Amino acid sequence: MRRFAEVADAVAAQSGKLEKVASIAAYLRTLDDADLSSAARFFTGNAFAARDQRSLKLGARTVAAVAQRVWGFSRDALSASYRETGDLGAAIGPLVTPSNDLALFAPDPLSPSSLALAFAAIAEATGKHAGKRREAILERVLRACGGPLEAKYVVKIVTGDLRIGLRDGLVHEAIAAAFDAPIQVIRRAVMATGDVGAVASAARDRTLDHLHVAYGTPIGMMLASPIPYGERYTELGASDWIVEDKYDGIRAQAHLDGERVRIFSRTFNDVTQSYPEIARALGGARTRMILDGEIVAWRDGRALPFRTLQARLQRKEIDASLLADVPLRYVVFDALAIDEEFLIDEALLDRRARLIDALVPNEHVTLAPFQRLEAGTSPGDVNARFEAARARGNEGLMLKRTDAPYAPGRRGKWWLKLKRELSTLDVVVVAVEWGHGKRAKVLSDYTFAVRDEAGTRRTIGKAYSGLTDAEIAALTPWFLAHQTGRRGRALAVEPTVVIEVAFDIVQRSELHESGYALRFPRIVRIRDDKPSSEIDTLARVDEIYAEMLAREGAS
Ligand code: AMP
Numbered sequence: 028m029r030r031f032a033e034v035a036d037a038v039a040a041q042s043g044k045l046e047k048v049a050s051i052a053a054y055l056r057t058l059d060d061a062d063l064s065s066a067a068r069f070f071t072g073n074a075f076a077a078r079d080q081r082s083l084k085l086g087a088r089t090v091a092a093v094a095q096r097v098w099g100f101s102r103d104a105l106s107a108s109y110r111e112t113g114d115l116g117a118a119i120g121p122l123v124t125p126s127n128d129l130a131l132f133a134p135d136p137l138s139p140s141s142l143a144l145a146f147a148a149i150a151e152a153t154g155k156h157a158g159k160r161r162e163a164i165l166e167r168v169l170r171a172c173g174g175p176l177e178a179k180y181v182v183k184i185v186t187g188d189l190r191i192g193l194r195d196g197l198v199h200e201a202i203a204a205a206f207d208a209p210i211q212v213i214r215r216a217v218m219a220t221g222d223v224g225a226v227a228s229a230a231r232d233r234t235l236d237h238l239h240v241a242y243g244t245p246i247g248m249m250l251a252s253p254i255p256y257g258e259r260y261t262e263l264g265a266s267d268w269i270v271e272d273k274y275d276g277i278r279a280q281a282h283l284d285g286e287r288v289r290i291f292s293r294t295f296n297d298v299t300q301s302y303p304e305i306a307r308a309l310g311g312a313r314t315r316m317i318l319d320g321e322i323v324a325w326r327d328g329r330a331l332p333f334r335t336l337q338a339r340l341q342r343k344e345i346d347a348s349l350l351a352d353v354p355l356r357y358v359v360f361d362a363l364a365i366d367e368e369f370l371i372d373e374a375l376l377d378r379r380a381r382l383i384d385a386l387v388p389n390e391h392v393t394l395a396p397f398q399r400l401e402a403g404t405s406p407g408d409v410n411a412r413f414e415a416a417r418a419r420g421n422e423g424l425m426l427k428r429t430d431a432p433y434a435p436g437r438r439g440k441w442w443l444k445l446k447r448e449l450s451t452l453d454v455v456v457v458a459v460e461w462g463h464g465k466r467a468k469v470l471s472d473y474t475f476a477v478r479d480e481a482g483t484r485r486t487i488g489k490a491y492s493g494l495t496d497a498e499i500a501a502l503t504p505w506f507l508a509h510q511t512g513r514r515g516r517a518l519a520v521e522p523t524v525v526i527e528v529a530f531d532i533v534q535r536s537e538l539h540e541s542g543y544a545l546r547f548p549r550i551v552r553i554r555d556d557k558p559s560s561e562i563d564t565l566a567r568v569d570e571i572y573a574e575m576l577a578r579e580g581a582s
Pocket residue numbers: 250251271272273274275276277278279321360395425444
């Protein structure tokens with residue numbers, strides 16, 4: 028792993044994509060088969076292939092404890108180093124001291140393939156002492172690290188956090204460059220197989236044509252860019268679009284392989300067990316398919332509000348009464364593969380046509396209806412369709428280009444989402460927390476409050492997004508200078524900084540003192556112009572909540 032670590036470190040220091048790709052390609056070319064597939068996977072920051080359901084089950088705390096045991100540094104030293112770097116591998120690296128082991132007892136040096144074997148052994152540990160066994164193997168791995176650099180990258184792979192400015196796409200380019208294969212073929216093969224390692228080997232052996240669609244391996248989900256509701260829709264340009272409702276549920280990718288059905292969430296978790304009636308309804312389809320769609324709570328021909336679905340998801344036991352109380356429907360809007368054919372490069376309308384032919388709808392599975400949007404459609408027409416979608420109980424509209432390919436994991440201009448925020452509130456920041464990753468050195472997570480009739484501040488939410496890095500950096504010293512104590516993990520601060528937050532939904536919740544929580548809160552701006560005595564009131568939140576219920580027809 029010494030060479031791997033050196034290459035990774037060089038890549039981290041390089042700023043140009045071409046340079047990064049060239050460095051990795053040159054390294055991959057030198058590896059034999061077992062090292063090649065493992066190293067390619069590791070460069071994507073993963074211990075295993077994407078299609079692999081195994082995981083190391085080693086939390087950051089455990090990794091830190093084992094590393095402490097191996098290299099004998101103090102907890103404080105690690106905390107300080109972590110604050111500096113924001114990731115565990117980079118934090119541990121400088122604390123690593125050369126091994127004192129006599130050469131006689133020195134373990135064999137690690138290679139990508141031997142590390143992969145150790146990972147497999149960690150993942151396979153089961154039973155009562157599994158935790159201890161995982162730690163023991165990790166300890167052996169860390170002891171086998173030849174020095175700080177190797178340790179740094181091994182820990183980064185273990186924690187799944189490589190951070191060398193290397194998107195998966197660049198690893199694909201490096202494989203293409205190393206073995207002189209077309210990049211589109213590599214990309215497609217990675218998506219089809221869910222294993223960048225197998226693709227690297229196949230590229231070298233010139234057997235890329237033999238790879239199959241891997242049913243059961245989740246594929247990155249295509250994402251939409253937001254556009255504002257309004258007077259003009261310049262984003263539509265002169266292209267042809269379809270419109271369909273934006274359902275407010277849970278994104279789900281379903282893999283239908285005869286009786287074997289698996290449903291994956293947006294974070295690639297296998298959530299099949301949570302939706303037994305949908306899995307059943309998809310089972311036994313005559314055609315093998317990979318579908319994309321949204322799971323919504325559904326009754327009497329319309330979607331129910333998200334909170335109905337959420338209530339079901341919070342329950343552990345899925346018994347018959349729950350199935351009856353909260354009926355679900357999988358609204359399918361795309362097909363990524365049918366049988367052995369991968370469809371992602373085809374135009375949306377062609378994929379739709381294939382989908383309509385292949386999928387037989389039933390009580391729990393339907394096709395999302397869509398309409399063509401005539402070129403030059405007026406903004407008024409788009410807005411009318413939006414209002415109609417809302418009246419049907421849905422969140423807004425999706426606009427999709429008729430010629431759009433399916434771009435896994437990408438947020439592009441092929442799909443646009445049109446939502447309207449419910450409202451905004453002016454609130455005051457009462458507590459702050461250190462961020463993570465590149466925000467580890469700034470106070471970036473804000474807990475904020477509204478005021479009740481008596482003027483007492485009542486927390487209502489927490490926001491991480493919306494402000495620029497510069498704004499957060501500027502506020503950090505102010506918060507540090509105006510701390511008033513602790514509030515759980517957060518620092519309580521003087522309630523002075525007023526911010527405006529936008530949100531999509533307000534819900535009843537025990538989580539915050541106000542009795543409400545906001546869904547998707549984001550900071551719109553800092554309200555320097557407003558004193559904290561003038562922030563919005565709990566009564567205003569009551570009003571917004573009542574209006575929302577009335578609109579949903581649920582009050
Ligand atoms: P957002 O969660 O607001 O970023 O919006 C994107 C999400 O909208 C997707 O991840 C889907 O879960 C969801 N969605 C709802 N309806 C559709 C649809 N018709 N097409 C695509 N995505 C949809």
